[in-house]
Amino acid sequence: MKNLKDILYKVSANKIFGETNIVVKNLVFDSRKAACNTAFIALKGVAIDGHLFIDKAINLGAIVVVCEDFPKEQKEGVTYIQVSDTKIALAIMASNFYDNPSSKIPLIGVTGTNGKTTVASLLYQLFKKAGYKVGLLSTVKVLVDETEFKATHTTPDSVTINSYLDKMIDAGVDFCFMEVSSHGIHQKRTEGLTFAGGVFTNLSHDHLDYHDTFAAYRNVKKHFFDTLPKSAFVLANIDDKNGRFMLQNSKAIKKTYALKTAADYKVKILEKQLSGTLIALDGTEVWIKLIGVFNIYNVTAVIATAELLGLEKLEILTILSALESVSGRFEYVISQDGVTAIVDYAHTPDALKNVLETINDIKIGAEKVITVLGCGGDRDKTKRPKMAHIASQLSNQVIFTSDNPRTENPQTILEDMEAGIALQNYKKTLTILDRKQAIRTACKFSEPGDILLIAGKGHENYQETNGVRIHFDDLEEVKNCFNQLKNK
Ligand SMILES: CC(=O)N[C@H]1[C@@H](OP(=O)(O)OP(=O)(O)OC[C@H]2O[C@@H](n3ccc(=O)[nH]c3=O)[C@H](O)[C@@H]2O)O[C@H](CO)[C@@H](O)[C@@H]1O[C@H](C)C(=O)N[C@@H](C)C(=O)N[C@H](CCC(=O)O)C(=O)O
Ligand SMILES: Nc1ncnc2c1ncn2[C@@H]1O[C@H](COP(=O)(O)OP(=O)(O)OP(=O)(O)O)[C@@H](O)[C@H]1O
Ligand SMILES: N[C@H](CCC[C@H](N)C(=O)O)C(=O)O
Ligand SMILES: [Mg+2]
Numbered sequence: 001m002k003n004l005k006d007i008l009y010k011v012s013a014n015k016i017f018g019e020t021n022i023v024v025k026n027l028v029f030d031s032r033k034a035a036c037n038t039a040f041i042a043l044k045g046v047a048i049d050g051h052l053f054i055d056k057a058i059n060l061g062a063i064v065v066v067c068e069d070f071p072k073e074q075k076e077g078v079t080y081i082q083v084s085d086t087k088i089a090l091a092i093m094a095s096n097f098y099d100n101p102s103s104k105i106p107l108i109g110v111t112g113t114n115g116k117t118t119v120a121s122l123l124y125q126l127f128k129k130a131g132y133k134v135g136l137l138s139t140v141k142v143l144v145d146e147t148e149f150k151a152t153h154t155t156p157d158s159v160t161i162n163s164y165l166d167k168m169i170d171a172g173v174d175f176c177f178m179e180v181s182s183h184g185i186h187q188k189r190t191e192g193l194t195f196a197g198g199v200f201t202n203l204s205h206d207h208l209d210y211h212d213t214f215a216a217y218r219n220v221k222k223h224f225f226d227t228l229p230k231s232a233f234v235l236a237n238i239d240d241k242n243g244r245f246m247l248q249n250s251k252a253i254k255k256t257y258a259l260k261t262a263a264d265y266k267v268k269i270l271e272k273q274l275s276g277t278l279i280a281l282d283g284t285e286v287w288i289k290l291i292g293v294f295n296i297y298n299v300t301a302v303i304a305t306a307e308l309l310g311l312e313k314l315e316i317l318t319i320l321s322a323l324e325s326v327s328g329r330f331e332y333v334i335s336q337d338g339v340t341a342i343v344d345y346a347h348t349p350d351a352l353k354n355v356l357e358t359i360n361d362i363k364i365g366a367e368k369v370i371t372v373l374g375c376g377g378d379r380d381k382t383k384r385p386k387m388a389h390i391a392s393q394l395s396n397q398v399i400f401t402s403d404n405p406r407t408e409n410p411q412t413i414l415e416d417m418e419a420g421i422a423l424q425n426y427k428k429t430l431t432i433l434d435r436k437q438a439i440r441t442a443c444k445f446s447e448p449g450d451i452l453l454i455a456g457k458g459h460e461n462y463q464e465t466n467g468v469r470i471h472f473d474d475l476e477e478v479k480n481c482f483n484q485l486k487n488k
Pocket of ligand 4 (some may be wrong): 116117119138139140154179
């Protein structure tokens with residue numbers, strides 16, 4: 001419950017019709033969720049224009065309508081507010097509605113194509129082990145200190161973000177780490193939040209179905225750093241060719257990290273094994289449980305962020321060795337006869353290349369690398385041939401399969417993938433539509449010492465087809481196969 005006048009603080013209205021000194025129970029941007037005394041914010045969406053549902057929201061009890069296009073007729077007893085951008089208005093209103101929780105808690109946003117979940121989750125773990133109460137908004141889950149909520153998005157809508165931040169204030173949370181996706185930035189879900197810091201991990205091919213061009217995708221990411229306040233820090237990976245670009249117009253305190261280039265925070269890799277990596281920072285050596293050069297970038301971002309937030313270097317390095325890898329990120333299980341199966345959320349060409357290069361790097365003999373891979377439906381189609389090419393180039397055998405076909409024909413997705421296979425790699429590949437069968441076949445093909453990579457779904461525990469999600473868990477499947485084969 002809040003007075004509309006307070007909710008509208010800092011919202012620039014072009015036109016107002018009706019009373020603003022009224023009490024509003026809730027903010028909704030989906031007419032189906034409107035109820036008595038709610039404010040309905042009409043958003044022009046990707047699929048449909050929310051303005052079409054204004055009357056529906058009013059019929060369900062909305063007493064305030066925030067819109068870009070003023071309706072021809074106004075209903076008695078309803079307050080209409082016209083703004084230039086309802087997404088920005090919603091974000092500011094959501095912050096006001098919950099008394100600006102992001103200004104009361106250091107909020108760190110992590111953005112980049114890959115590594116957001118890993119960095120944010122490792123920061124959560126690190127600060128928890130340092131004795132703080134911590135919040136996390138991530139693809140995998142939302143944590144209000146130790147209370148877990150289901151994540152629906154990588155970056156939820158602004159009302160949801162602020163409602164979680166509000167819960168975090170109530171729980172006495174000291175720091176909050178959140179993922180900031182490009183969809184989130186573009187749809188202004190993070191507008192109106194006060195960030196204490198922003199982290200840039202890397203930029204590579206993804207979401208070009210949504211952003212049209214790579215430059216547009218890059219500019220959306222940059223916008224996040226451009227809008228950070230002077231008091232915040234921006235931490236960028238400058239080994240990535242877009243790292244310095246992200247810093248270019250930011251007013252925030254600029255800090256850099258790298259493994260190759262001279263930077264404010266630089267980590268050296270000393271030794272790599274399947275069980276972990278030995279790294280050094282300013283001469284101090286630490287053994288960490290994470291694998292892969294890409295993960296050392298993530299760890300460097302974590303060390304730097306923790307230091308920027310005031311933790312002592314020695315404390316950070318001590319805790320670092322106890323951090324566990326994130327669920328579905330290079331998570332592995334070894335069968336009784338010595339086959340290693342790795343489940344990884346690689347769903348971009350760059351992630352897949354990194355993971356396969358890591359596997360090829362740590363394998364010690366002539367063991368085979370067998371990859372199971374699919375590409376999501378209703379997502380960037382141009383990733384498909386690229387990912388198929390990478391998988392077949394860097395593996396001894398590949399089984400292409402389904403990964404959340406959503407509304408697309410799974411066979412067509414597989415054909416899009418197959419178009420990327422180079423002639424010399426064709427014989428290594430096989431397509432099995434059913435993911436369960438694909439995993440089973442990969443297990444049957446494997447011999448002691450071989451490494452199976454099951455890529456694309458990571459922590460996901462469903463397969464989505466035409467809006468219906470059925471339970472599916474790569475790790476569970478591979479463990480079942482290992483057990484069944486053991487008894488044969
Ligand atoms: C493509 C996309 O990003 N869509 C997001 C967007 O919905 P939209 O613009 O498509 O909405 P729409 O269907 O056009 O409807 C427009 C408006 O009309 C309203 N409406 C609609 C119907 C009705 O009867 N009444 C009504 O009021 C809707 O609530 C909406 O406000 O805004 C919604 C509210 O914030 C999001 O839930 C929705 O995420 C969809 C479900 C989604 O799948 N998004 C993915 C692609 C996404 O955002 N992913 C990123 C990360 C990706 C990654 O991890 O790499 C994320 O941050 O999760
Ligand atoms: N720093 C990195 N650079 C390149 N690839 C990475 C990096 N970190 C993780 N990956 C790869 O990307 C996959 C996804 O990692 P993570 O979930 O941390 O990324 P994300 O940015 O949160 O992804 P999403 O956009 O789906 O939220 C991992 O399973 C791994 O294969
Ligand atoms: N969260 C990301 C990655 C999904 C990975 C893959 N499993 C898929 O379904 O495409 C997305 O929604 O684009
Ligand atoms: Mg994520």
